[in-house]
Amino acid sequence: MIVMKFGGTSVESARAMNNVIDIIARERSRKPVVVLSAVSGTTNDLLKSAHLALDGNIEESTSILNNLLDRHVTIAENLIDDRPSYQQVLQFCKRRIEELRNLCQGVAILGELTNRSLDAFASVGERMSSLILFEGMKQRGLPVELVDARTFMVTDGHYTSASPLFDLINVKIPEALNPHLRSGKIVITQGFIGSNQKGVTTTLGRGGSDYSASLIGAALDVEEIQIWTDVDGVLTADPRIAPKAQKLRIISFREASELAYFGAKVLHPSTILPAVKKNIPVIVLNSARPTMSGTRIVAQPPKTNVSVKSIASKSGITVINIQSTRMLMAHGFLESIFQVFNRHKTSVDLVTTSEVAVSLTIDNSSQRESIVGELQRFSDVSIYDKKAIVCIVGDQMHSTAGVADRIFRALGDIDVMMISQGASEINMSLVVDETAVTEAVRRLHAEFFEPVPDMDLFQAIGGNGE
Numbered sequence: 001m002i003v004m005k006f007g008g009t010s011v012e013s014a015r016a017m018n019n020v021i022d023i024i025a026r027e028r029s030r031k032p033v034v035v036l037s038a039v040s041g042t043t044n045d046l047l048k049s050a051h052l053a054l055d056g057n058i059e060e061s062t063s064i065l066n067n068l069l070d071r072h073v074t075i076a077e078n079l080i081d082d083r084p085s086y087q088q089v090l091q092f093c094k095r096r097i098e099e100l101r102n103l104c105q106g107v108a109i110l111g112e113l114t115n116r117s118l119d120a121f122a123s124v125g126e127r128m129s130s131l132i133l134f135e136g137m138k139q140r141g142l143p144v145e146l147v148d149a150r151t152f153m154v155t156d157g158h159y160t161s162a163s164p165l166f167d168l169i170n171v172k173i174p175e176a177l178n179p180h181l182r183s184g185k186i187v188i189t190q191g192f193i194g195s196n197q198k199g200v201t202t203t204l205g206r207g208g209s210d211y212s213a214s215l216i217g218a219a220l221d222v223e224e225i226q227i228w229t230d231v232d233g234v235l236t237a238d239p240r241i242a243p244k245a246q247k248l249r250i251i252s253f254r255e256a257s258e259l260a261y262f263g264a265k266v267l268h269p270s271t272i273l274p275a276v277k278k279n280i281p282v283i284v285l286n287s288a289r290p291t292m293s294g295t296r297i298v299a300q301p302p303k304t305n306v307s308v309k310s311i312a313s314k315s316g317i318t319v320i321n322i323q324s325t326r327m328l329m330a331h332g333f334l335e336s337i338f339q340v341f342n343r344h345k346t347s348v349d350l351v352t353t354s355e356v357a358v359s360l361t362i363d364n365s366s367q368r369e370s371i372v373g374e375l376q377r378f379s380d381v382s383i384y385d386k387k388a389i390v391c392i393v394g395d396q397m398h399s400t401a402g403v404a405d406r407i408f409r410a411l412g413d414i415d416v417m418m419i420s421q422g423a424s425e426i427n428m429s430l431v432v433d434e435t436a437v438t439e440a441v442r443r444l445h446a447e448f449f450e451p452v453p454d455m456d457l458f459q460a461i462g463g464n465g466e
Contacts, residue, residue, distance in 0.1 A: 001031040001181065001222045005191060005213035008040035009230040010287035011129050014078035021137055023228070023290050024186060028142070031181050033220065035191045035213040036133060038125025039075070042068060043192075043206075046100070050121045053104035054113040061104045069097045072128050076135070085135040092131055096124045115159035116200065119193075122160075123201045126190035126209075134188050145180040146188050152176040153194030153212060155202045162194060162202035164215055173219035189216070207268035214282070218274035225280055227267065228287040232461050233295030234259065234266055237311045239461060241438050242445035246458035248309060250296045255309055255393050256282070258427045262349075262391035264312045272297070293459075304457055307400035308448040310393050313441050315434050317349070317387040318365050319417060320372070323357040324379035334358065340374045349389060350420040350429055359418055361389065361431060387417065388437035390430045392444060398425035410447035414440050 004024060011017050024034055045064050052061035072093050080086040100121060107113050126149075134146040152172035155162035180187050191209025194202050204211050210227060217225040232247045234256060239245040253276045260267040266284055275282050276299065285294035322337060337358060341348055344367035351360045362368070368383070375381045397403050407428065408416075418431035432440050452458050 003217040005035040012040040037209040042125035053107040145185040149190040150195040155194040161205040210268035210271035214274040308394040315388040319384040
C-alpha cells in the first residue's frame with residue numbers, strides 16, 4: 001500500500017491529469033491512495049475573491065470565480081469524453097462556484113470575512129480537482145473510489161490552520177479507506193481539507209496537502225509516501241539561484257525537515273513528522289518526468305563523507321534585539337521573553353544570547369508592534385527588517401573539521417548579522433541582508449558543490465532515472 005500525493009501543477013490541465021492517471025495506473029498493484037491538491041493557482045484565486053468581496057468589489061470577485069469555473073470546465077471537457085460523467089462534473093463545479101458567489105454577497109453586505117468563511121472558499125479547489133480526476137480515471141476503466149477527506153480528517157476548530165486530532169483520524173482513516181482498498185479500488189481523496197467535530201469544513205494551512213498525505217500514510221502504515229511535484233526532488237539549492245544545483249538521491253528525515261523549515265519549497269515543514277514516527281520513506285518525484293528516480297527521504301541514509309547536503313534560504317525575516325542590564329544573573333528572563341511571543345502566537349526561528357542581550361528572528365510580523373510594546377516594558381528593543389536566513393544543512397557537519405571556516409571564506413565580504421549552530425548539529429543558520437541572500441547562496445553552492453563532491457549521492461537535474 002502506498003500514498004501518492006499530486007500537487008497543483010501536476011493537475012493543472014487535462015494533459016497533466018492524463019499524465020497523472022498514467023502514473024497512478026502504473027502503481028495500481030501497490031494499492032495506491034491518491035491525495036490531490038487544487039489545480040495550480042486555484043486556492044490563491046479563491047482567497048483573492050473572498051478578500052475582494054470584503055472590500056466591496058463584487059464585480060471583480062465574481063469575475064475571478066467565473067474564470068475558475070471556466071478553467072475547470074475546460075479541463076473536464078478535454079479529459080472526459082463520457083457526456084453523463086462530464087455533466088456531473090459540470091453541475092458540481094457550477095454549484096460550488098454559485099455557493100461562493102452567494103458567500104461573496106454575504107461578506108460584502110456584512111463587511112466581515114471570518115476564518116471559517118475563508119476555509120469555505122479555500123476548500124472548493126480540492127473538491128473540484130478530485131472529482132475531475134475521479135471521472136477521468138473511471139473513463140480509463142480503472143477501479144476507483146472518491147472519498148471526501150472531510151469524513152475522516154478530523155481537526156480542531158482553528159480555521160485556516162487547523163490541527164489534526166490524531167486519535168480520531170487514526171481510527172477514521174482506516175475505517176474510511178481500507179474497505180475500498182481491500183476490494184481492489186484505487187482511492188482518491190483531497191489534501192489540505194478536513195472538518196471539525198461538528199462537521200464544519202477546515203483547512204490545514206497552506207501546503208497542507210503534503211501533511212494530509214503523510215497523516216494518511218501513517219494511519220494506514222503504508223510502504224511509502226510519494227510526493228509528486230514539479231521538480232526532480234530535493235536539490236542542493238534553488239536552481240533559480242544556483243544554476244548548477246544537483247538533485248540528492250537520498251537524504252535523512254532530519255535534513256529534509258531542516259531544509260523544509262528554512263525555505264526549501266519541495267516539502268511542507270510538517271510533512272515529515274507523521275512519516276518519521278512510523279519510519280515510512282518519503283519519495284519526492286517529478287510528475288512531468290515520472291521515470292526519474294527522485295529523492296528518497298529516510299530515517300537512516302547510508303553514511304557519506306559529504307559534510308554539506310543542501311543550502312536553503314528564507315527572506316522576509318525580521319531580527320529583534322532585546323537588551324537589558326537586568327538580564328545578568330536574572331532568573332526567568334528568557335522565559336519572560338518567550339511568554340510574550342507565545343501570547344501573540346508568533347513563532348521564533350533563530351535565537352542567540354549573550355550575558356545582557358537576546359537576538360531572535362521571526363518571519364511573521366503581523367503582531368510585531370504588540371510584541372515590541374510588551375518587550376519594552378522590561379528591556380530595550382531594536383528592530384531590523386528585510387533580513388534573510390541562509391541555512392546550510394548536512395548530517396556530517398558536526399564531525400567534519402573546517403566546515404565553518406569554508407562557509408565564512410566563501411561568504412567573504414557579505415556581512416553576517418547572526419549565527420546559530422548549537423541548536424542543531426546538522427545545520428548552521430546565518431542572517432544576512434535580503435539584498436545579499438542570492439549572492440550568499442551562490443557563493444556557498446560554488447564552495448560545496450562545484451565540482452560535485454560525490455556522484456553516488458548527487459545527480460544532475462534532468463539526468464536519467466538511475
